[in-house]
Amino acid sequence: MADSVSDPKEAPNEAEKTAVEPIRMPTMEEIRGQDIWNNCAVRSVVSGVMGGGLGLFMGLFLGALDNPLMQEEMSAKQQFIYTAKQMGRRSWGSAKAFAIMGLTFSAAECIVEKARAKHDMTNTFVAGCVTGGAMSARGGPKAACVGCAGFATFSVLIEKFLDRHT
Structure with a gap:
């Protein structure tokens, strides 16, 4: 017949069951950081910058995939220049769109959140x-x-x- 006593490493004792971890108070630096991040203007600008960065990389990637229509008639140098220009146009346009999108979304969400609490x-x-x-x-x-x-x-x-x- 098996022993009914379980392994002591597996089951916590009574003191471990009722132990409560102490509450850690935030430091002044953490409080200041939270206050800065809770500012809707700061949050919106950061989201706009991050959205612009994402749009820039997406535009570079998608611009590189654009092929010229007259690829056979273009030299390698002309194709390279065409692709570089397309990448620049696409990345700038995507960066602007994603920056505006990030800024608008973040500002609206923050304002609604603060108004509704x-x-x-x-x-x-x-x-x-x-x-x-x-x-x-x-x-x-x-x-x-x-x-x-x-x-x-x-x-x-x-x-x-x-x-x-x-």
Whole structure:
């Protein structure tokens, strides 16, 4: 018959079950850092810069994939110059679009979060709607509504996938 006593390494004793870890207070540097990051302007500018960087790299990558239409008639030097120009145009355009998108989304989310005093999925939905609507507003009211709905849905799906809100 097997012994009913379990291995002491596996089961914690009574003192370990009730032990509570002490609370660590944040340092002044951590508090200042949180105060800076909680500023909507700072958060928005950082998101805009990061979005611009992402857009720059995406534009470089996608610009490199563009092939000239008259590839047979162009020399290697002409193809290289053409590709470099395409990469530059694409990267600049993508950088601007992603910077505006990041700045707008982050600013809208931060402002809604501060106004509602809640951190939940509604903030993400509203920020996505504002961003999508603003990015597609040049196309008219229909395009703005479709952009709002599309970007809000995309934002909520990304938040669900990343599991940031419980």
